[in-house]
Amino acid sequence: MSRISQCFESLKTDGQTALIPYVTAGDPEPWVTVPLLHALVDAGADIIELGIPFSDPMCDGPVIQKACERALKNDVSIKQVLKMVKKFREKNKETPIVLMGYANPIEAMGYQNFAEMAKDAGVDGVLTVDVPPEESDEFRQIMDEHEIDTIYLVAPTTSAERMKTIASFARGFIYYVSIKGVTGAAALDVSEVSQKLSQLRETTQLPLGVGFGIRDGKSAAAVSEIADAVVVGSTLVRCIEEHADKLDELPAAVAGLLAEMRHAINARDLASA
Amino acid sequence: MLEQHIHDYFNNFPDSRGHFGPYGGRFVGETLMGAIYELEQAYQQYRDDPEFLAEMDKDLSTFVGRPSPLYLAENWSQKLGGAQIYLKREDLNHTGAHKVNNTIGQALLAKRMGKNRIIAETGAGQHGVATATVAARLGMECVVYMGAEDVERQAQNVYRMKLLGAQVVPVESGSRTLKDALNEALRDWVTNVDDTFYIIGTVAGPHPYPAMVRDFQSVIGREAKQQMMDKTGKLPDALVACIGGGSNAIGLFYPFIEDESVAMYGVEGAGHGIETGQHSAPLSAGVPGVLHGNRTYLMQDENGEIIETHSISAGLDYPGVGPEHAWLKDIGRANYVSVTDDEALAAFHELTRTEGIIPALESSHALAYVSKLAPTMSKDQSLVINLSGRGDKDMHTVAAMAGLNF
Numbered sequence: 060m061s062r063i064s065q066c067f068e069s070l071k072t073d074g075q076t077a078l079i080p081y082v083t084a085g086d087p088e089p090w091v092t093v094p095l096l097h098a099l100v101d102a103g104a105d106i107i108e109l110g111i112p113f114s115d116p117m118c119d120g121p122v123i124q125k126a127c128e129r130a131l132k133n134d135v136s137i138k139q140v141l142k143m144v145k146k147f148r149e150k151n152k153e154t155p156i157v158l159m160g161y162a163n164p165i166e167a168m169g170y171q172n173f174a175e176m177a178k179d180a181g182v183d184g185v186l187t188v189d190v191p192p193e194e195s196d197e198f199r200q201i202m203d204e205h206e207i208d209t210i211y212l213v214a215p216t217t218s219a220e221r222m223k224t225i226a227s228f229a230r231g232f233i234y235y236v237s238i239k240g241v242t243g244a245a246a247l248d249v250s251e252v253s254q255k256l257s258q259l260r261e262t263t264q265l266p267l268g269v270g271f272g273i274r275d276g277k278s279a280a281a282v283s284e285i286a287d288a289v290v291v292g293s294t295l296v297r298c299i300e301e302h303a304d305k306l307d308e309l310p311a312a313v314a315g316l317l318a319e320m321r322h323a324i325n326a327r328d329l330a331s332a
Numbered sequence: 333m334l335e336q337h338i339h340d341y342f343n344n345f346p347d348s349r350g351h352f353g354p355y356g357g358r359f360v361g362e363t364l365m366g367a368i369y370e371l372e373q374a375y376q377q378y379r380d381d382p383e384f385l386a387e388m389d390k391d392l393s394t395f396v397g398r399p400s401p402l403y404l405a406e407n408w409s410q411k412l413g414g415a416q417i418y419l420k421r422e423d424l425n426h427t428g429a430h431k432v433n434n435t436i437g438q439a440l441l442a443k444r445m446g447k448n449r450i451i452a453e454t455g456a457g458q459h460g461v462a463t464a465t466v467a468a469r470l471g472m473e474c475v476v477y478m479g480a481e482d483v484e485r486q487a488q489n490v491y492r493m494k495l496l497g498a499q500v501v502p503v504e505s506g507s508r509t510l511k512d513a514l515n516e517a518l519r520d521w522v523t524n525v526d527d528t529f530y531i532i533g534t535v536a537g538p539h540p541y542p543a544m545v546r547d548f549q550s551v552i553g554r555e556a557k558q559q560m561m562d563k564t565g566k567l568p569d570a571l572v573a574c575i576g577g578g579s580n581a582i583g584l585f586y587p588f589i590e591d592e593s594v595a596m597y598g599v600e601g602a603g604h605g606i607e608t609g610q611h612s613a614p615l616s617a618g619v620p621g622v623l624h625g626n627r628t629y630l631m632q633d634e635n636g637e638i639i640e641t642h643s644i645s646a647g648l649d650y651p652g653v654g655p656e657h658a659w660l661k662d663i664g665r666a667n668y669v670s671v672t673d674d675e676a677l678a679a680f681h682e683l684t685r686t687e688g689i690i691p692a693l694e695s696s697h698a699l700a701y702v703s704k705l706a707p708t709m710s711k712d713q714s715l716v717i718n719l720s721g722r723g724d725k726d727m728h729t730v731a732a733m734a735g736l737n738f
Contacts, residue, residue: 167636
């Protein structure tokens, strides 16, 4: 069983919802990332989504675009991101790490090379936002061979038929994009999301994560009501941006934000237990 | 090998998944997949629909002014002393470039799909103007994304779009040029996917765009073929077109792919020189990768990050190229070459003075290559250049090179 599946299993036993923070690797400075990841775990992260910076992040809103630009100003490459994961693993062997990014940096490394280095670094899953199942046969096969989970997206525009296909390809968990839009754009509608998740659950046993549009404890708790995992990105990245010139305060500030969401989710989980 | 490829070409490319060999495909976020399939289905439904085609032909004839003339550049041919040079006069189209052939087709498709909001990206502004033009005529809302740097260097086209009722959004992210405008247009589309039709201006993007835009632009090559047969009784020996994304080039090339005797040359922007790294020539100096919905040759660094391009002409200033060109390169059916800013500028002046035609800086790249190619050919040979646009929009840039400011 993969580290991601194990994580969801044990949370399920405890009646808890997973909290998954997203940060862009190397934002705003390369050395900040590893301490920040540890701080996020301490604040209650169950899984970490680590963004691979890309020059043209066309599925992301302005907040994550700027994070990519800050990281790329320091020439943070995909290989450096893998080194960060390896360093994180020196102290943390439990928390699953999912790399999130775009196809081209992975294509440039070569799938095989990427898979070997990612496995060696301790990566558990990978989500390439611009590679739909239609284009991922070879990629999925190579990731399977290296026991790295390929995470797929389902969107409000995904048909029931497509959900089945995606479910058959997905590993680890399925990431439901709660809104039509880019990251950090709008607030989500919980009842609409709930409907789609029920539909999705008919096609899969995998845990369902929900992301896009979660901004605070309240929205995190509302989503934890219906999802197995709550993904939060732009809100944290905005906090990183605000602390770009106060790096010593940065990990604690971002972790503080995440901790608020953790508390809100835990309170909700407890109430429904 | 090549013969077999050409034999198979028309039946197999793109395949049902939008692939040209290893290139093309559908690399977009999940939210857009439904819209892309919807578009593909609509295009399949209407591409051979007599009523749709009749409406398009009527617009191309009475609104655009087609067929565009095929002009024998006698003075220039004589001066170069080689092949007879014919210019396919896309510069004479309404709005001043080939771009309108495609925007008419896509806008008519949007109308049939019940989408009343049009978005587009633009580099030089020609595609933006052509989109704003058809949107005005069809009474559709129109938003055009344009890199902030291009907004500055193509101020006239920005004003034209605004006159036509379009909203022009300057894009400040990344390198502030065409690629960033494309990113922003994709972000708009993903947000407004229900009522919005994205008119992509070149033969790139996710399937079905490369094939659809090619089909709409192929009117250029079909006319040129007929016009050459009428004028000379035979096919040309060579075709030459500039390549940014590659829509004017594929429009000219496509109907000739089966005619093996016809050589094809796509001319990329070598900017300050390929060796300087400051250019926009992915087919000449790039490697395959994935960007903006398709796999193709890209200008990228060793980490897969897209690198900034340079060209004197905003319309060529793009790090990728249509996937069909990538495939035509690999199978050896077309040749891809490049010329520098300076060579293009010299050709711009040369055509203006010898033939009384002021070409767009984009098309001037094709002209510059012909000034090298034609002298190597004999006088009983002929070649066709796609004069894809007129130079009015470039007055500012060319004048600035001479130290003038309006």
